[in-house]
Amino acid sequence: MGTLKKITHNCHKATFLIEKKLIGRITLREHIELRIHLFGCSVCRIYQNQTKKISEMVRQMFHNSANADKHLDDSFKKDLQDQIEDKLNKN
Amino acid sequence: MIVKAQTLNPHQWVELHADYMYNYAITRINDDEQAKDLVQETFLAALERVNKFEGKSSERTWLTAILKNKIVDVYRKRSSGLIHTDVQHAEQEQADFFEPEDGHWTAERAPKVFGIDYHDPLNSKEFNSILQKCMQKLPALWLSIFTMKHMDDASTDIICTELKVTPSNFWVIIHRTKLNLRACLQKNWI
Numbered sequence: 001m002g003t004l005k006k007i008t009h010n011c012h013k014a015t016f017l018i019e020k021k022l023i024g025r026i027t028l029r030e031h032i033e034l035r036i037h038l039f040g041c042s043v044c045r046i047y048q049n050q051t052k053k054i055s056e057m058v059r060q061m062f063h064n065s066a067n068a069d070k071h072l073d074d075s076f077k078k079d080l081q082d083q084i085e086d087k088l089n090k091n
Numbered sequence: 092m093i094v095k096a097q098t099l100n101p102h103q104w105v106e107l108h109a110d111y112m113y114n115y116a117i118t119r120i121n122d123d124e125q126a127k128d129l130v131q132e133t134f135l136a137a138l139e140r141v142n143k144f145e146g147k148s149s150e151r152t153w154l155t156a157i158l159k160n161k162i163v164d165v166y167r168k169r170s171s172g173l174i175h176t177d178v179q180h181a182e183q184e185q186a187d188f189f190e191p192e193d194g195h196w197t198a199e200r201a202p203k204v205f206g207i208d209y210h211d212p213l214n215s216k217e218f219n220s221i222l223q224k225c226m227q228k229l230p231a232l233w234l235s236i237f238t239m240k241h242m243d244d245a246s247t248d249i250i251c252t253e254l255k256v257t258p259s260n261f262w263v264i265i266h267r268t269k270l271n272l273r274a275c276l277q278k279n280w281i
Contacts, residue, residue: 011194015266023240043202050208050276050277051273058241059241061223062238069110070110070114072109080109080130080134083134084101084102084105084138
């Protein structure tokens with residue numbers, strides 16, 4: 001089986017390329033192979049749409065949680081600053 | 092104009108930066124106690140090297156860089172020893188998703204259209220909790236790699252070096268992680 005034939009029938013390889021393309025780079029040849037595969041494979045087209053959305057959501061979730069406003073309690077903070085002062089005084 | 096060099100004022104560190112660093116840590120390691128420990132360790136480690144501060148970045152940026160290194164240490168510890176088995180596991184279980192002889196989706200695991208396709212999931216609170224649960228099921232190394240890539244946009248080279256995985260294993264793991272996450276979401280979508 002030629003490589004082209006392999007990719008047009010291989011969802012394992014196609015989904016791998018979809019992931020690689022999302023966060024990295026794929027070669028021109030791989031681009032063409034992937035397009036041909038997607039043209040003929042509706043399941044992988046569904047996969048591609050969903051996995052793109054999942055990446056966006058994951059980034060969004062991280063972004064939101066990074067801006068979340070969690071606070072350390074005051075006693076923890078006081079202990080921590082005391083530790084720092086102790087250490088500063090020793091030096 | 093003279094650009095004033097940034098200075099450090101450890102007397103104010105906790106007040107100015109502790110909450111920020113706590114949030115930074117907890118979103119990346121998802122463990123409250125450990126996040127607090129890291130904040131503490133970061134300040135104490137920073138005190139040891141105040142004389143190395145060159146004033147080129149802000150105090151917060153400098154402290155965050157120290158914290159970041161400590162987070163990578165946590166990732167490394169969490170996943171040490173698992174690297175080999177994780178990748179083997181990833182490759183073996185690929186068989187669940189694809190027919191071994193031709194690489195076609197197995198009938199059982201082929202993706203189907205579900206809620207994610209016709210709702211805007213970015214606005215869905217339910218989605219976040221499902222996503223978080225699904226991420227918790229991932230092996231530690233996968234989650235570390237996935238988090239470094241999607242949260243901090245770390246370069247693949249850096250992730251591979253810091254977590255000691257080869258680039259080809261990196262891609263196997265990313266692929267496998269997404270296959271699992273997607274399947275988990277489809278299964279648990281309300």
